[in-house]
Amino acid sequence: MSRATISLPRTVAAHAVLLTYTVIALFPVVVIIINSFKSRNAIFRTPLTPPTAETFDLIGYATVLNQGDFLLYFQNSFIVTVASLFFVLLFGAMAAFALAEYRFRGNTLMGLYLALGIMIPIRLGTVAILQLMVASGLVNTLTALILVYTAQGLPLAIFILSEFMKQVSDDLKNAGRIDGFSEYRIFFRLVLPLVRPAMATVAVFTMIPIWNDLWFPLILAPSEATKTITLGAQLFIGQYVTNWNAVLAALSLAILPVLVLYLIFSRQLIRGITSGAVK
Amino acid sequence: MGSLNIENVKKAFGSVDVLKGIDLEVRDGEFVVFVGPSGCGKSTLLRVIAGLEDASSGNIIIDGQKVDAVPPAERGIAMVFQTYALYPHLNVRNNMSLGLKQIKTPADEITRRVKAASGMLSLEPYLERRPAELSGGQRQRVAIGRAVVREPKLFLFDEPLSNLDAALRVNTRLEIAQLHRRLSATMIYVTHDQVEAMTLADRIVVLNGGRIEQVGAPMELYNSPTNLFVAGFIGSPKMNFIDGTRLGETAKTIGVRPEHMTVDPKSGSWKGTVIHAEHLGADTNLYLDAEQAGLLTIRTFGEYRAEPGTTLYATPDPSRIFRFNDQGRTIR
Ligand SMILES: Nc1ncnc2c1ncn2[C@@H]1O[C@H](COP(=O)(O)OP(=O)(O)OP(=O)(O)O)[C@@H](O)[C@H]1O
Ligand SMILES: [Mg+2]
Numbered sequence: 001m002s003r004a005t006i007s008l009p010r011t012v013a014a015h016a017v018l019l020t021y022t023v024i025a026l027f028p029v030v031v032i033i034i035n036s037f038k039s040r041n042a043i044f045r046t047p048l049t050p051p052t053a054e055t056f057d058l059i060g061y062a063t064v065l066n067q068g069d070f071l072l073y074f075q076n077s078f079i080v081t082v083a084s085l086f087f088v089l090l091f092g093a094m095a096a097f098a099l100a101e102y103r104f105r106g107n108t109l110m111g112l113y114l115a116l117g118i119m120i121p122i123r124l125g126t127v128a129i130l131q132l133m134v135a136s137g138l139v140n141t142l143t144a145l146i147l148v149y150t151a152q153g154l155p156l157a158i159f160i161l162s163e164f165m166k167q168v169s170d171d172l173k174n175a176g177r178i179d180g181f182s183e184y185r186i187f188f189r190l191v192l193p194l195v196r197p198a199m200a201t202v203a204v205f206t207m208i209p210i211w212n213d214l215w216f217p218l219i220l221a222p223s224e225a226t227k228t229i230t231l232g233a234q235l236f237i238g239q240y241v242t243n244w245n246a247v248l249a250a251l252s253l254a255i256l257p258v259l260v261l262y263l264i265f266s267r268q269l270i271r272g273i274t275s276g277a278v279k
Numbered sequence: 280m281g282s283l284n285i286e287n288v289k290k291a292f293g294s295v296d297v298l299k300g301i302d303l304e305v306r307d308g309e310f311v312v313f314v315g316p317s318g319c320g321k322s323t324l325l326r327v328i329a330g331l332e333d334a335s336s337g338n339i340i341i342d343g344q345k346v347d348a349v350p351p352a353e354r355g356i357a358m359v360f361q362t363y364a365l366y367p368h369l370n371v372r373n374n375m376s377l378g379l380k381q382i383k384t385p386a387d388e389i390t391r392r393v394k395a396a397s398g399m400l401s402l403e404p405y406l407e408r409r410p411a412e413l414s415g416g417q418r419q420r421v422a423i424g425r426a427v428v429r430e431p432k433l434f435l436f437d438e439p440l441s442n443l444d445a446a447l448r449v450n451t452r453l454e455i456a457q458l459h460r461r462l463s464a465t466m467i468y469v470t471h472d473q474v475e476a477m478t479l480a481d482r483i484v485v486l487n488g489g490r491i492e493q494v495g496a497p498m499e500l501y502n503s504p505t506n507l508f509v510a511g512f513i514g515s516p517k518m519n520f521i522d523g524t525r526l527g528e529t530a531k532t533i534g535v536r537p538e539h540m541t542v543d544p545k546s547g548s549w550k551g552t553v554i555h556a557e558h559l560g561a562d563t564n565l566y567l568d569a570e571q572a573g574l575l576t577i578r579t580f581g582e583y584r585a586e587p588g589t590t591l592y593a594t595p596d597p598s599r600i601f602r603f604n605d606q607g608r609t610i611r
Contacts, residue, residue, distance in 0.1 A: 030547035103292075179378035180352030192331050193368060273361075 029255070036060050036248035043244055046231050062246030063236075064253065066240040067246075073232035078257055080142055084149035088206050089199055090152060091150070092157030093165075099158070099189050100165035101173070111162065117155030122148065123215060133220055140223040148216050154207040165191060170248060200268035203261075211258045229254045281307045281342060281432040283328065288337035290323055297323050297490040301337070303465065312476045313469045314512070315486035321469045324486070325435050328467065330354050339522045342432055352381070358435040361442060363411040363418045365425075371397075389428075396427040399461070400454065402569035416447040420596035421453070427458070434466040440475065450474075454511050455479065473515045477501075491571050507607035508532050516564060518601070521572045523610045530602035530610055537564065537578035539599040543584075547592025551575065553585045567593055 019027045034050045042055035047139050052056075064070050122129075129148060130139075138144040168191050176186045192199070217231040233250040236243040283305040290298040297320045305311050313321045326332040328339055330351040339346050346354050350386045372393060377387045397403050400420045410418055417439050419439060427435055436455070456479055461464055470476055476483050477497045485492040485500065485508070493500060493509045504510035510518050517536045523530040541547070542565065551569030563583040567575045577593055585591065602610040 035545045097445070169362055171360035171362045171365060172366075173365040174326070174329075174351075175360060175366075177331060178329065178356065180381040180426075189368075190366065193365075210524050 004279075005239050005276050009075050013046070018233075021130075031253075032248050036245070036252040038245075040245055043248070057245070058155070060247075060249030061253075063243065063246040064249045067235070069227070070229075072225070073229045074253075076142060076226055077211060077228040077254075079229070080145045080149065081207055083142075083146045084153060084210050085203055086152035086275050087146065087150040088157050089203060092154050092202065093161050093192060093195070093199065094187070095154070095158045095185075096161035097166050097191060099162045101166075113156075115155055115159045117152070118159060122152045126215070126219060138233050140152060140226050142221065142226055144224075145216055145218045145228075148220065149210045149213075151212070156205060157202045161195060161198055164195045168194050195270055200265040203265045207261055207265075208258065210253075223257060283342075283433060283465065283467070284340035285324075285328070286338040286340065287480070288324070288327060288334045288339065290320070290327055290332065291335045297489050298327070298334075299493060301489075303484060303491065303494065305465060308463045308465055308479045309315075309480055310468065312480035312483050313486055314476045314483060315492075316512075317471065319486045320489045321471075321486055322437055325358075325437050325467065325469055329356055329358050329435055335550065338545075340508060345413075350380075355432040356435055357429040357431035357433075358437065359419075359422050359426050359439045361438040363410070363415075363422045363442075365418060365421055368412055370407050371402060371413070371421050371424075372408050374410070374421055375428050378429055379420070380448075392428040395592060396424040396512045399427065399458070400424050415443055416451060417568075419443060419451060423455070423458070427462070429451065432465065434464055436466065436468040438469055438471070438601060440472070441468070448475075448610075452478065454516050473513070477513075483513070485512055503611075504601070504608070505609055507532060507603050508521040508602075510601055512608070516576045518573075519575050521575075523602070525571060525573070530600070531605050532603040533596040533608070534601035534603060536599065537576040538580075539596045540566075540575070540577045540593050541596070542577055542583070542591045542593050544589070544591055549575070549593045550592060551591060553589050553591055555577060556583070556585050558582065565591070567591060569593060 026265075030046065035047060036056045037051040037060075039057035039059065042049075042051070042057070046055070049055075096116060099107060133139045133144045138147070147198075172190055172194075173186050176190050181189070212230060214230050215228075215236070217228040221227070222231065229250070230266065233247060233254065236246040236250065285301050285303040285305075288298055288301045289296070301324060303311075313324065315321050321592075322330060327334045330339075330349065334347070340353055341356070366377065375393050375396060376389045379392065384392075391517045392497075393406075397406060400418070400423060402420055402424055403414060405417060405421075405569050410421070413421065419442070423439070439455070440451055445450060453477055455466075459479075461532075468479060469474070480497055482494060483497055483500055484494050487508050492512075493505045497513075499508055499515045504528065505514060507520070513518065513533075514536055518534045518536050519532045519540075521535070523533050526533060549567075549569040551567040551572070553565055554568050555566040556572075557564040557566075559600065560582075562578055562580050565577045565579060565583065565585055569578055573594075575593055604610050
C-alpha cells in the first residue's frame, strides 16, 4: 500500500471495526478456555474472570484424560479428518483438472452434476447411507466416516478448484507435453503447485465441518472404538447433571489439533503462488 | 531433414470451423511466417502441427513421416510460447535440461547442449536463477534455449516477442534470425507484427478466417498480392482502396500504397485537403480528404511541412496501381 492513501482517522476506524469483530469472535472461545482451568464453583460464580490462585483447578483435564478412551477419540477424529481431507483434495483436484483441461462430451453437465452436492445437504441421504453401510458391513468403522466425508467435501472442492485450474496457463501445460510429460506429471508437478493457495482454502473449508461433525459419528460409528472427539465429549453432558469441567476441558483440547492444521494450511495461503513462470 | 507437409487440414471446435482446409509445404531449413488477423486460426494451426490439438481431418507430415498419431514429444519439434511457459519451480539450467532428461539423454550430452545453447543466447550468468528472478527478455531467451537444446527438426514460435517492449523485440528478433542462420533449422513463426514477418520470413503465409489467402516471399506479397485482403494486410500504413466507379475505372476497387503517391501543392491527379500530418522523422504520413478519391493516406519521405486545411494534389505512380475485380481478386 502506498503511504499517501493512509489517513489516520481511516486507519483508526478500520482497526476499531476489525478489533470489535475479533473480540466478538474470540469471546466464546476465550470463555471456554479460561473456565476449563477453574473449579466447578468458580465456573458458576465468576464465569468471566480468569482463573486465580484459589479458583485454579485442573480437575476438568484430569477427568478427561483419565477417562481412558479420550486419547483414542482424539486419534479417531484425527484419522478421519486427515484421511477425508487427503481424499477430498486428491480426487477433487483430479476431477477439477479433468473438467478444466479436457474437452469431452457432457463436460458442462458433469460439472453441474458434481456441483449439485453444494446445494443438496448430504444429511438428507442419511437413511440411505446407513442402509448402504449396514449392507456393506461398514457400520462402526472409521472407513464409513471417511467415505461419507469425502463425498461431502468433494462438490465444493471440485467447484472451487476447477475455477482455479482454468486459470493455469495452457502454454505451461503444453510446454510440459512437448517435453514429454505424462498427464499425471503435468497435473502433479506443474498444475498442483500453482493452485496451492486454492488447495489450502479448500482444505480449511473441508476440515472444520468434518472435525466438528456430530451427526454421522453418532449414526454411523457410535461404538466405543470408533467414537470421535465431538461424540466423546457428549459423554460428560448428561440429561440431569453435566460435568462442566470435563466438557470445557474436552472442548479446549478439541480446538488444538484443528488449530495446528489450520496454521499449516494458512501458511500456504499466505505464501501464495510461485510467480514468474508466465509473463 | 525438417520438411513439413500440411495436407488439407481442417479443425472444428464443436460446430465452429476454425481451420477450413489448409494445404502447405515447408521445405527443409525454411523460415515460414504465419500472419493474419486475430482469431484467424494461426495458433490453432501451430498447435495442430505440434500435436497439442488433433486435426478434425487431414494429415501432418514431418520429414516424410505421417505424425497424426505421434505424441508431441516424439514429433521432433520444439515450441516457444508467447507467455514463455517456463517451469516456475526450476532454475534456468533445469528448465532447459528437463525435456532431455525425460528422454534419457546421457548427462554429459545434456551438459554439452545446455552449455552451447546458453552460450548462444548469452544466458550463462543466469543458469542458477529461477524464472521469477529474470526479466521478460531473459525469460524469453530461456524459452528459446529450452527449444534449442532439443535439437528439433522443426521450431514452432507462437508470437514469441509480443510480450516484450519495442527495443527488446528488435534485439530478440535479431537473435532469432541469427539462430535460424546458425542452426539452419526449419522454423515456423506466428506473428501479427508486419515488421517481424517481412524481416524474418523466407516465405509468408497469409491466413484469414481459417484459409490461406496467399503464400509467397515477403516482396512477392508486397508487389503482387493476389487479392484485396493480402494487399490490405501486407504493408504499413495500409494500402488505400478507392471505389473504381468514382474514378471512372472499370475495376471494382483501385488500390494504391501510401508510399506510391507523390504530393504537390499546385497540380496532380486528386485534389484534397490535409486533415492530419504525422511526423515520424524519417517520413511523414499525410491524411488527405480528396474530393474524388475519398480519404487517402500518403507517405512522403523525409520531413514534409503541411498544416491541416491546406490544399494538396496527390498523384499515384501509374505503374504501381492495383486493380481488383468484384470478387476482390487482383486483375493483372
Ligand atoms: N479450445 C477452443 N475452443 C473453442 N474455440 C477455440 C478454442 N481455441 C481457439 N478457438 C477459436 O478458434 C479461433 C482461432 O483461434 P486462434 O487462437 O488459432 O487464433 P489466432 O489466429 O492465434 O489469434 P491471435 O492472433 O489472437 O492469437 C478463434 O475464433 C477462437 O475463438
Ligand atoms: Mg494466437
